Amino acid sequence: MAFPLSRQKLLREWRLYFFVVPSLVMVLTFAYFPAASAVYHSFFDWSGGEAKQYIGLDNFKRAFTDSTLLNSFVTVGALMVFNLFKMIPSILLAVLIHRLFSDRWQYVYRALLVVPMIVPQLVTLFIWKFILDPNLGALNRVIEATGLKSVLVAINDFFGWSVFFEGVPIGWLSQPELILPALFIWGFPWIGTVGVLIYLAGLQSISTEIYEAAELDGIGPFKKFIYIELPLILTQVRLSLVLLIIGTLGGYGLQLLLLNEYGGPGGRGMVPGLWMYNRGFVAGEFGYACAIGMILFVVILSLTIINNRYVRVEK
């Protein structure tokens, strides 16, 4: 434990400050300075050079009437709903693995789940791009082979959409209407290795006696999940929720690589982070990009605070 020092000892220990200085310098330069600079420049018309002009709150006024930005918040809201839904398979899988009677199999499955982690995220992303490819991709081939295509075409004709056609491959990433569905399918079956592992860690604390008691009372598998397993992993579920909110709101790498700087055809995949990137590095409006960053920061921060307040994580 750290403890207070006498004056005399302090004189001897001053060298210890040198231990924290390198870290501090790094953090000040590469984290605090850019953050402060972002706040400062969000009030300027700045295209990255020496010349900049103070324009007060104009960047923020512009942001609140910027239809692209406002739509991007709608899109990211939809992605958030998708991601909430995508949490379910990991929870189910963790419960299934936990309910197995054999320890050896539990270990085998845990190891198998970690295997996809050895693939760099970027490669996973590109493989998914390949799966969604209209001509060669696995998804379209599966849809054709199982006859699902004619069902889709029938639905399409019934509702009068012009999305699916007989004999034309489905362009998941090139048709504006299909961008959001494609982002939903992305990552199927939505198993998050880290998620499953932390849920399993939470489930570990359930003793066999509880299961036996439940069995004697004739409680079915579904009720077991609701009354025994879910309460125990609620802490972990809430934690994943917080991480998910931060990650989804701030993330834009997926959209940038899967689509492009403009959020794909029709800009349907545009998210706030990507719009910030776009304004900064494509349009060169660095001041405005900083302002978007600020707005995003405030949104993320307030959601995190709400989360900490109303979604308690008991330890």
Added chain:
Amino acid sequence: MSAAITASPLRRKRDWPKHSIIWAFILIELFPLYMMFQVSFKDNASFIRQPWLPLWPGEWQWDNWVFAFKLIGPYLANTVFVAVTGTVASLFLAILAAYFFARHKLPFSGFLWSAFLILMLLPGVANIVPLFMLLKNMSLLNTLLALILVGVAGAQVFNIFVLRHFIEDLPKDLFEAAEMDGASHFQQVINIVIPMASPIIGTLAILAFLNKWNDFLLPLIILRDKELFTLGVGLIYLDGEYVKQWGQIMASYFLASIPLIIIFLFTMRLFVRGLSAGAIKG
């Protein structure tokens, strides 16, 4: 689970539906890996003729792998350099700083501690534009050093946070004995902290390495010269080619995973534990 339950044949019989569901999940999850592997041995013609099944080993196109190695090899070397240097440097600095916070309560250490913790609230997104300008002013654009420095700075908070609590829990007698023998603080870090904290350091190192390996946004923004590309940028440019040779692309993807596979094989336990611990604390 207790042994008594495993022994009962009735129970084992009832386990098969769970096994089959789990296998279904895992097989779908591993399917992209299988595709990556088998397509990497095909040329475009044989891939279009038969996309699903692998070729006979006699017909494997090793050219794809040769091409991939020539293409990805330099990127791999750059990434390994950045990831290793960055991981070592960030952990070394974090150990020193954590030692400062854990051992003595000096004036301002409370203030410094909160200065680090507040950073956890700052989301990285808002920073990227000013960070780019900062690196430009420091003329660090288009250098690997920039990637290392930013990586080191970004990793500090989390590592110091974890290491501080770990060092505080080490037996105090050890440090006192060392002080009696006239060991300096630096010697105490080298001889006591690093050996005693090696499991947690290992876990943190793996997490840091994985993070750097997966990073692509910063390299994409700051690297211009082909010789300096890390894997991330290299793969992005490969994806942008107009006529795609899927076999070559898949071989490159596979090659990009190999260093992680090697690490994974040697440190499976740390890997699994590091991932769950990191996720809980993060």
